[in-house]
Amino acid sequence: MRTHGTVDRRNLLKFAGGSLAALGLTAAGCGTGSGSGDGTVTLRYAWWGSDDRAKRINQTIALFEEKHPKIKIKTDFQPYADFWKKFNTQASAGNAPDVFQNAIGFLRKYDAKNVLLDLREQAGQGNLRLDGFRAGLEKFGEVDGKLLGIPVGSNSMALVVDQAVFGKAGVAPRAGWTWDEYHAALAKIRDTQGRAGDAGLYGIMYLYDLYLRQQGKAFFTTAGLGFTEADLTDWWTRAHQGVQSGVYADPKRTIQAKPKSAVTAELAACEFTWDNFTVRYASEGKSRYGLAPIPTTDGRRTGQYLGSLMLSGSRRTKHPEEVARFIDFMVHDPEVGKIMGYDRGVPATTAQYEAYVPSDPVGRQIAAYEKQLVESRLLEPITPHPAGADVTEAAFLRLGEEMSLGTRPVPDAVKQFFTEAKTALSS
Amino acid sequence: MDAAVTSVPNAGSNPAPHPAPATPAEPATAPMDAGSGGGRPRPTPGGAGRKGRRGRQGGAGPRGRARRENLAGYLFMSPWIAGFLLLTAGPMVASLYFAFTDYNLFDAPRWIGFDNFTEMFGDPRWRTSVEVTSWYVVIGTPLKLAAALGVALLLNQSRRGQGFYRAAFYAPSLVGASVSVAIVWRALFSDGAAVDRGQQFLGMEAGGWIGDPDRIIYSLVALTVWQFGAPMVIFLAGLKQVPRELYEAAEVDGAGPWRRFWSITLPMISPVLFFNVLLETIHSFQIFGSAYIIGSQGNACGPADGTLVYTCYLYIQGFENSRMGLASAMAWMLLLAVALVTAFLFWSQRRWVHYEEGAR
Numbered sequence: 001m002r003t004h005g006t007v008d009r010r011n012l013l014k015f016a017g018g019s020l021a022a023l024g025l026t027a028a029g030c031g032t033g034s035g036s037g038d039g040t041v042t043l044r045y046a047w048w049g050s051d052d053r054a055k056r057i058n059q060t061i062a063l064f065e066e067k068h069p070k071i072k073i074k075t076d077f078q079p080y081a082d083f084w085k086k087f088n089t090q091a092s093a094g095n096a097p098d099v100f101q102n103a104i105g106f107l108r109k110y111d112a113k114n115v116l117l118d119l120r121e122q123a124g125q126g127n128l129r130l131d132g133f134r135a136g137l138e139k140f141g142e143v144d145g146k147l148l149g150i151p152v153g154s155n156s157m158a159l160v161v162d163q164a165v166f167g168k169a170g171v172a173p174r175a176g177w178t179w180d181e182y183h184a185a186l187a188k189i190r191d192t193q194g195r196a197g198d199a200g201l202y203g204i205m206y207l208y209d210l211y212l213r214q215q216g217k218a219f220f221t222t223a224g225l226g227f228t229e230a231d232l233t234d235w236w237t238r239a240h241q242g243v244q245s246g247v248y249a250d251p252k253r254t255i256q257a258k259p260k261s262a263v264t265a266e267l268a269a270c271e272f273t274w275d276n277f278t279v280r281y282a283s284e285g286k287s288r289y290g291l292a293p294i295p296t297t298d299g300r301r302t303g304q305y306l307g308s309l310m311l312s313g314s315r316r317t318k319h320p321e322e323v324a325r326f327i328d329f330m331v332h333d334p335e336v337g338k339i340m341g342y343d344r345g346v347p348a349t350t351a352q353y354e355a356y357v358p359s360d361p362v363g364r365q366i367a368a369y370e371k372q373l374v375e376s377r378l379l380e381p382i383t384p385h386p387a388g389a390d391v392t393e394a395a396f397l398r399l400g401e402e403m404s405l406g407t408r409p410v411p412d413a414v415k416q417f418f419t420e421a422k423t424a425l426s427s
Numbered sequence: 428m429d430a431a432v433t434s435v436p437n438a439g440s441n442p443a444p445h446p447a448p449a450t451p452a453e454p455a456t457a458p459m460d461a462g463s464g465g466g467r468p469r470p471t472p473g474g475a476g477r478k479g480r481r482g483r484q485g486g487a488g489p490r491g492r493a494r495r496e497n498l499a500g501y502l503f504m505s506p507w508i509a510g511f512l513l514l515t516a517g518p519m520v521a522s523l524y525f526a527f528t529d530y531n532l533f534d535a536p537r538w539i540g541f542d543n544f545t546e547m548f549g550d551p552r553w554r555t556s557v558e559v560t561s562w563y564v565v566i567g568t569p570l571k572l573a574a575a576l577g578v579a580l581l582l583n584q585s586r587r588g589q590g591f592y593r594a595a596f597y598a599p600s601l602v603g604a605s606v607s608v609a610i611v612w613r614a615l616f617s618d619g620a621a622v623d624r625g626q627q628f629l630g631m632e633a634g635g636w637i638g639d640p641d642r643i644i645y646s647l648v649a650l651t652v653w654q655f656g657a658p659m660v661i662f663l664a665g666l667k668q669v670p671r672e673l674y675e676a677a678e679v680d681g682a683g684p685w686r687r688f689w690s691i692t693l694p695m696i697s698p699v700l701f702f703n704v705l706l707e708t709i710h711s712f713q714i715f716g717s718a719y720i721i722g723s724q725g726n727a728c729g730p731a732d733g734t735l736v737y738t739c740y741l742y743i744q745g746f747e748n749s750r751m752g753l754a755s756a757m758a759w760m761l762l763l764a765v766a767l768v769t770a771f772l773f774w775s776q777r778r779w780v781h782y783e784e785g786a787r
Contacts, residue, residue, distance in 0.1 A: 255638040398732075401731055407640050415552065
């Protein structure tokens with residue numbers, strides 16, 4: 001019995017040691033590189049967006065892999081907020097995806113953390129063409145002389161309106177209309193159509209930025225906030241009155257309608273948003289939806305600029321050349337332009353812009369809206385976005401909501417916003 | 428696991444069986460023992476018997492044997508020890524260090540002493556999160572335990588189909604923590620949904636709860652209370668242990684059902700009640716998933732911080748604002764608070780928890 005037991009134990013020890021060794025081997029085996037023996041290179045590509053966007057992107061990737069058989073693309077996507085949490089964690093561990101979708105608010109943030117690849121060198125070597133971009137967009141991803149992102153499609157803030165409701169109320173937005181005219185229109189809609197005029201513009205950082213630009217200020221400077229507590233107190237005090245008087249929709253109801261928009265949920269007749277988001281309204285709601293001009297202060301200046309999503313590379317990628325070639329293909333190839341449509345905005349390069357002619361009314365409206373913006377020569381350069389802009393935007397949205405719900409008085413909300421913005425922008 | 432830790436090193440040197448008579452109340456106190464640490468001898472009659480035999484067999488070189496057996500014991504435990512050191516103890520020590528640093532995940536942590544704690548106590552949003560969490564714990568836990576005890580009392584009667592009801596009432600505990608249920612909950616408490624219509628039927632025009640920062644917390648409470656299955660099962664086990672003859676004697680003496688509950692059932696199951704209170708309170712402090720999902724459309728844990736429970740704010744600071752140092756400090760504050768509440772409950776049990784003679 002005893003000997004038997006000892007032997008068993010010894011065997012057990014051997015077995016345990018063996019399994020531990022095996023475990024170690026497996027762990028070692030997990031750390032594979034992205035290149036393999038036959039010269040094939042694998043790139044990881046991540047973006048945020050919906051299933052529809054994923055479907056389109058997968059088609060463009062299939063096209064790319066067909067033409068570049070030595071490069072394989074591994075994909076990953078999440079909704080916007082989750083994307084950045086995952087990205088931040090990966091990047092902090094030095095494991096950011098080789099190529100990823102990027103936005104203006106994150107350029108300085110991740111440049112300061114040495115995450116972004118300067119694509120200038122690859123452009124110099126001819127792996128990435130910087131010609132053929134519309135309206136000077138090739139400069140959009142430049143920060144302090146470094147080229148950190150290549151634009152994929154332009155977009156602009158716009159006013160999305162329920163045309164049926166606007167028509168019945170007898171309101172016709174026109175280029176250069178003023179904020180007073182805009183609010184008179186909202187009141188008219190509230191009084192005649194039994195629904196709020198606007199969904200609630202007070203928490204949208206990019207709209208407040210336009211309003212400030214009309215006054216010769218801006219939301220951000222290169223280092224911090226470009227407006228004072230008095231400015232924001234004024235903006236939110238009037239917003240609070242708007243919620244009370246019903247020209248802006250009841251926030252309790254718009255919150256519950258989410259993820260549906262307040263306009264398609266028939267709580268409001270219009271709302272400010274990015275023009276390329278308009279695509280979703282037609283499928284979400286029953287009415288007809290259109291784009292209207294941004295109200296102005298002086299009857300002319302809207303403060304608008306063309307923004308864009310971008311493709312960026314990771315500074316730690318082992319294959320910068322392949323990353324550049326991939327981005328080049330995605331922004332210049334006409335077939336890709338046809339597949340993507342206006343999903344990420346109006347294509348940034350002339351080749352893709354001309355390759356895709358929208359056949360649906362919404363697409364045509366977006367094209368016409370941006371064409372008119374470019375031709376009116378009203379476009380201005382974009383406001384700088386310092387590191388911490390993303391956290392500041394989240395605080396602005398949240399405190400705007402608290403103010404509108406009445407859980408925080410306006411002066412309190414303003415003070416809290418400045419405190420949080422200061423923390424976010426100084427870190 | 429606990430039993431293995433204490434019994435293996437003792438083998439050989441302590442041949443006497445543990446004096447641990449099995450009493451009727453033993454199953455009820457067993458979980459309590461596991462929670463209160465390893466000082467006392469454990470009621471493990473089977474294990475003690477085996478140990479005694481092995482001790483007598485020892486023969487030559489008992490020390491060598493003991494060492495080998497220790498080694499084998501630790502080897503058996505090694506997966507758990509490795510997991511504990513790598514995934515629990517290591518990160519905890521690291522987070523204790525981070526709590527005193529400014530750490531954004533990218534740059535090396537910078538020592539800032541108690542600054543994170545000063546900032547935390549001065550932050551109105553942190554105080555909001557403490558208020559929301561305390562309210563949730565104070566309202567949710569008693570309601571959940573009351574529901575669990577009530578249903579356990581009903582299920583303790585001998586009627587047909589009790590097995591089915593037991594399973595049916597336990598089911599929400601299995602699915603309640605899932606994401607999909609939180610989404611369903613959101614739909615139930617929205618404008619024009621089931622709860623809103625129920626209110627309108629009763630003549631209240633209050634609207635849905637999801638968009639109301641003051642009321643959304645109660646939809647969370649309702650979700651917790653609905654998952655009363657786990658404490659219910661424990662209560663049921665406790666109720667089954669109460670000796671029948673006590674009730675019979677009381678009935679003969681003319682005690683009514685309320686009196687029997689108050690003077691027999693409650694004192695007899697007080698160890699179980701204590702265990703449930705302890706477990707559910709700690710559990711409530713840790714609520715995250717359902718608050719995050721029910722409260723997050725646009726702003727995380729909204730509207731207007733209505734569902735900003737403590738762990739949710741911790742998550743926002745850590746993963747949205749990349750302030751891992753501050754988030755670590757918050758985590759340690761939470762641990763401290765839970766430890767204090769637990770210590771208070773243990774201190775108070777002397778006054779209201781009744782242990783049968785010999786069970787302690």
